[in-house]
């Protein structure tokens with residue numbers, strides 16, 4: 001008997017979604033910056049891991065970092081039609097940026113807010129987020145792994161939306 005052709009993995013996704021990851025100010029310094037709070041993983045290590053995990057999940061991952069609020073707003077605006085979902089760590093802008101919140105609301109793409117640290121165990125000014133209200137969810141407190149959990153979350157969310165959009169099989 002001949003060898004059977006390799007089978008696609010059971011969870012092999014049929015559709016590929018495109019996920020944009022946005023890192024806010026000072027996250028370019030990860031690995032060197034307050035390592036007792038943010039850990040020793042660098043941003044480029046996080047980005048590499050996100051792309052690898054994205055490939056395993058069947059989604060493409062593009063990453064972007066900026067220290068400038070307006071550049072982040074522009075990237076969010078440009079995501080319309082090019083991406084299906086956004087992961088965003090607005091960093092310090094989390095606590096202040098109505099402009100980023102508005103940009104997320106304006107494009108209407110599902111977004112997940114990500115933080116390395118657990119904001120709720122930190123200073124009172126960090127416990128307030130003005131951007132989370134524009135997101136479908138938030139992951140914080142797991143260090144670099146917050147991003148990986150958030151990636152799983154956005155993919156599940158996007159696939160769930162697709163499943164809901166499909167017509168019921170047995171409906172007459």
Ligand code: DQA
Pocket residue numbers: 025026027089090091092093094114115116117118126
């Ligand atoms: C952060 C938390 C913010 O309060 C802070 O300004 C950051 C990083 C985090 O990932 O834990 O820069 O967003």
